[in-house]
């Protein structure tokens with residue numbers, strides 16, 4: 001536990017940029033014959049023998065770091081997918097990504113937001129409010145599409161501490177009926193079609209499973225989940241997030257599963 005906190009402080013407040021490592025990772029996949037695809041392309045007829053990789057960015061924070069990653073990808077001429085939360089959707093970056101031709105999607109968290117705003121902490125009460133929560137998701141998607149003038153093709157669920165407390169993920173909102181209505185890809189749909197999936201994590205490990213293993217294992221369909229936080233310190237923003245987390249932990253301390 002103590003180590004975890006020390007690592008987290010180092011990661012968020014002191015760690016120098018790891019953008020070179022990110023670039024090297026992308027280049028290595030390119031050099032090994034992988035084609036970069038966006039999440040929205042996953043249903044296209046991909047040749048069974050072709051090696052493809054999907055990069056999914058969950059922009060939970062640090063829009064500036066996301067921009068640096070985007071510029072590296074642009075330099076390497078590759079396309080990836082960016083999921084922004086309501087609080088990280090940013091005009092300049094979203095417009096740049098869209099005009100380059102990479103995918104922008106919505107990192108949704110309406111269930112957690114609804115719970116916090118309405119102070120409904122019982123699992124069954126939350127599940128009973130599902131229609132209201134789904135309506136929130138529908139209207140937020142519509143608002144984003146109108147404001148940023150583009151069509152959202154895929155969405156990805158964000159995991160808030162509230163979801164862990166309640167024992168309900170945000171994905172439950174996107175049930176079959178809503179799926180029929182919105183016809184959007186949920187990024188988790190890809191899990192069934194990839195043969196190698198990993199996600200980045202905190203210093204010093206940096207990846208849950210080493211992404212280079214995909215290459216040595218000759219994986220054909222690879223999915224990497226990337227978060228800005230693990231690539232560079234950002235003291236100002238991380239401090240704000242730490243304060244928010246601390247306040248939330250006091251505010252919602254009564255809630256148990």
Ligand SMILES: [Zn+2]
Pocket residue numbers: 058059060107157158159
């Ligand atoms: Zn997230």
